[in-house]
Amino acid sequence: MSVLMFDDIVKSLKAENEDVLKEHGLDDKDMIFIKELIEGAKTSEWTYEGRDEDKSFLYEIVANKQNGIDVDKWDYFARDCHHLGIRNSFDHQRLLKFARVCEVNGRNHICFRDKEADNVYDMFRTRYTLHRQAYQHKICNIIEDMFAEALVRADRDLHEGKPEDMLKISEAIKTAEDYSKLTDEIFEQILSSTSDKLKESRDILNKIIRRKLPKFVGEARLSEKHISEEELKKTWKAAVEKYKPTDPTVSLNADDLPLYVVDLDHGMKDKNPIENVYFYSKRKPNEASVIKDHQLSSFLPKRFNEELVRVYYKNTDGNKEEQMKKMEEAEKCFQIWCDSNFGLQ
Structure with missing residues (x-):
């Protein structure tokens, strides 16, 4: 979508001034290069047209598929x-002060001084911390789930009474122009609507x-590894159905107790991200490996990813004491x- 939006921006600028690129010293090859930077170098073979292979290190600045060290990550960290x-x-x-370009295995890469290895690890650890404490926070996740449900229910009916060719919410991703109009305003649109068809979305x-959120x-x-989400949900449902409450006045329904699996890692799934970063030494500044x-701290974790299993109680209506x-x-x-079950702890 970022590439489509970039194309849309260029198109709108050219509509105002056909020579806008030339005036800024840019040509069609530069446009290709910018789009390739956005997507990042995804394959080991050099198939890119924006720059020659000797400039391969440039593809590690914006979206680094090699090891995840890029300015996009630094920006949202800060x-x-x-x-x-x-x-x-x-x-x-x-x-940045200790970054330099070195040739490794026949290709130029951005490399770092070996003494900065702990600083690089701190970067990956910061990513994990942000996901653990914010992006994948237990309340954040459930609100995202509720908001997504509201959008799905409103998908077809939000634009009721408007032109037939108007796209649904889920179709807005087809064009950059429509996608750019899909802002946070949609939240207020649903809330302020009076349509009966949007009642379920409004209620959510x-x-x-x-803050009437699932508990x-x-x-x-x-x-343990290799336990599918489907298997976990299946065994959890069976456990709820089998469970005999200590309070005879209480009964549990598996549908009211959804289970979610959250994946957390350091950016490279279960692998140590440092293994994909090249470092040079003070004595050999032009040789990296x-x-x-x-050379790494002995305090590094043995595992670089984990899966969390979370359960919520979503029936928030009714008597508080009963709840x-x-x-x-x-x-x-x-x-x-x-x-x-399953070595959970």
Whole structure:
């Protein structure tokens, strides 16, 4: 979508002034180059047209598919850590001072001084921290899920009474022009609507505003690998149906207790991201290679990804005392399930 939006911007500028690119010293090859930078170098073979292979390091600046170290990440680290009040231990300005281009395996790469390995790791750790404490926060996730449900329910009916050729919400991604008009205003559009067809969506958004959110039952970390989300949901549903509440007046319904699986990593799934970064030494500044294990801190984790299993109680309507009883029973059921299944802890 970023490339489509860039094309749309160029198209609109050319409509005003056909020679706008030439006036800024740009040509069609530069346009190709910019779009390739946005997408990043995805393959090991050189198939790119914007620049020759000797300029391959340029493709590691905006969207680095080699190891994930790029200015896009640095930008949102600085922005989000500032606004969230989360400490950012990664120093991108220092890392820039120790960055240089070296040839590795016949191709030019952006490499860093070996003593900056811990600083590079701090970058990947910051990414994990932001996802753990903000982007994948237990409340953030459930609000996202509710908002998505509201949009799905409003998809077809939001533009009721308007021209037939007007796109649905889900179709706005087809063109950059329509996508650029899909702003946060849609939240207010649904809330202020009076259509009966949008009532379900309005109710969901009103619950978000009034903080009538699904209650968080519990969270566990998967200590075993290769357990599918489908299998986890299946066993959880069976556990809820099998569970006998200690309070005879309470009954649990698996449909009211959805399970979510959250993936957290350092940017390279289960791999150590440092293994894809090239470093040079003070004595050999023009020779770079992957850093050795003994040069890294012994405090690095043994695993670089984890899966979290979260359960919520989504039936927030009804008597508060009854809801509390069901929450207590749901927590007990979840604990029993964690203790007896899949190495959850």
